[in-house]
Amino acid sequence: MTVYSYPGSFRIGVARHAIASAYGTHDGAVEPKLQLVVLLSGHQRFLLDHVGFDLDARRAPAALMLRIARRVALRYDFSAGSPLVKVALAMPVDWLHQVGRDASALLPRREKDLAWAAWRPERVLCRLAGALAAEPDDLPRMALGLELLEAALAELARGAPRETAPVEAVRRYVHRHAGRAPSAEEVARACGIGLRTLERLMMKTEGRSLGTFLRDLRLDAAVEALHERQVTVAEAAWIAGYSSAANFATALRRSRGVSPGALRAAGAPRQA
Structure with missing residues (x-):
């Protein structure tokens, strides 16, 4: 993933790879942060400590927002995509608080020091993520990243993850x-x-x-x-x-x- 850094420790990552099927690709660690991931195509499964996440964009894009309050272990279990296209925003845990915003209340799933929401993004969010994945010039990229974050927060505020709750219940059953x-x-x-x-x-x-x-x-x-x-x-x-x-x-x-x-x-x- 290519990562671009901006003032305030705001980072934008863009990945575009052709992966047939890769299992147990690598292990690592993730520092505390607030992160938005939009998978535009492909399929990835990974674990943060012992919490599993499954982003499947083979038929429709998938979005995930995470609040990670402490350092956690990361393990990618599976990746595939022809291509796999992913856009990620990362910022300090309290980054939104500095501008009077709070993502925590919008993240319904919690386990220990992790909070998250996973959902199917709407058209505007997908369009913005696609524009970022095209890697525009540096200044428009930062503006697009901020616009993408705002669109994700708006979708979460409208309750997009509630639509996926029955789907998660099916997974568990x-x-x-x-x-x-x-x-x-x-x-x-x-x-x-x-x-x-x-x-x-x-x-x-x-x-x-x-x-x-x-x-x-x-x-x-x-x-x-x-x-x-x-x-x-x-x-x-x-x-x-x-x-x-x-x-x-x-x-x-x-x-x-x-x-x-x-x-x-x-x-x-x-x-x-």
């Missing part, structure tokens, strides 16, 4: 029932939302059908189990909801461009 492949009707009922309403919301926020979303979630869980827990291919197939390891392997190659054996080997502990 499918994760808790890995291997059982619950039906769309069961998932909607368990999450307390009508099936048709959930299907419409899924298309609006995720840009894909509920069935496709459930299938992708199960495949994500199987990938994590193969790479992180070193389960067998048969066990991973069960987690993904496939009765046949061969069918699972075919689906994994088609979706992620990698075989189960290669993925499992990539996550194997390194020998001293």
Whole structure:
């Protein structure tokens, strides 16, 4: 990522890479800051300490605002995109307080020293992020960055993350029932939302059908189990909801461009 620094420790990062599929790309640390990330295309999963984040912009851009109050460990679990295009703004934790603003009240999710909101950005925010990704001249870049921050705060104030709450509930339910492949009707009922309403919301926020979303979630869980827990291919197939390891392997190659054996080997502990 190319990072541009401005007065007041305001930073703008722009990344544009072609990544087929990269698992466990690198570890590091993140210092305290307020950060806005807009993923315009591609897919990334990462952990801050033990809190996982999944930015999936394969069908529609994804946005994430984070308030990190202390130094945390960073681990990128998965990255892919043809290309992967990401714009990030970073500033000191109290940067908005200096101009009479407070992002904390707009970030509904909290765990220890992390607060965050994840949502599907609206058209204006996507347009501004796209303009930043095009890397304009230096002065317009800073102005665009500030405008992007203002647009994100406006979307959060309007309650954009509330639309994604049922989607997060679906993620949690499918994760808790890995291997059982619950039906769309069961998932909607368990999450307390009508099936048709959930299907419409899924298309609006995720840009894909509920069935496709459930299938992708199960495949994500199987990938994590193969790479992180070193389960067998048969066990991973069960987690993904496939009765046949061969069918699972075919689906994994088609979706992620990698075989189960290669993925499992990539996550194997390194020998001293």
